Amino acid sequence: MVQHPEFDVRRARRNEFAFAEKIYINSMRPLMTELGSWNEVERSAALRRSFKADDVNIISLNGTDIGWMQVSERDTDYNLAQIHLIEEYCGQGIGTRLITELLERARSEGRTVSLAVVRTNRAIGLYERLGFRVIDPDATPIFDMVWEPDS
Template identity: 25%
Template sequence: MPVFPIERPGTTLRPLTNADQPFLLHLYGTTREAELQATGWTDAQKAHFVQMQFDAQQRAYFAYPDAEFFVIEQDGALVGRLYLQQREEALLIIDISLVPQRCGLGIGSAVLSAVFAQALAVGKRVQLHVERFNPALRLYQRMGFRPVEDKGVYLFLEWGGATAPATPV
């Protein structure tokens, strides 16, 4: 799949490169900050843990067949990532993350809308997993994702088209 346009001024996707690894590590660390605050660990221990977990996550993500990995930029600044897998019946969002200071500004909605447009163009649904307490769940519901399966900690959600109603979880 080629890089597709985002209908938000200044927001772009580009393929991930090795030079993006420091940003991706930082981004991953921001997703674990609240959890790590409660550990009592030193900064060095936290950094070691984040590096170890990031490495494991990257290995797992890069093992997806037919996956594509993008960096999200806003006005030239690195602000997030989008990892997609092409499935026969759907586009699976393996991961979509934004740095905390860019959340709530419409970037995530614009990126999701672009993924929806790609899915509609090829007649596919959009799927993703989300932790049930992740604040992004509200965004996914507003944008029309509906629950398909409760996997305990995670919910498996699906968007089936522009008219898919949001279903509370």
């Protein structure tokens, strides 16, 4: 049986934008560069506009902050706006557990969960395994995906 690391999640503080931005840039740069769509100034500005500390949780492992997740609550939907881990912590089941917990909460409340993902992101396989489906497979460079509680 595979052991997954135990991690903690806490509400972000407003002064943690720089931490979130650094992980975001490191995650997004290779994906968008591959598509010829990387503009760091624009991506940083977009993140600054969309970052809402009240919707952000910081993920920590053994006292070290290793990532963050932003979930916005809407009328009938949770929007998984962002989820980013420092590269060395990817593939350890942390993201899967966080998203699974969100889906369980959404199912109990009868809500859908939506997200947008760069079409070259390896996380698409994870999202599909968890029951998300691509809304428009011809969209580029970002796919919108949705999970429905009856899926």
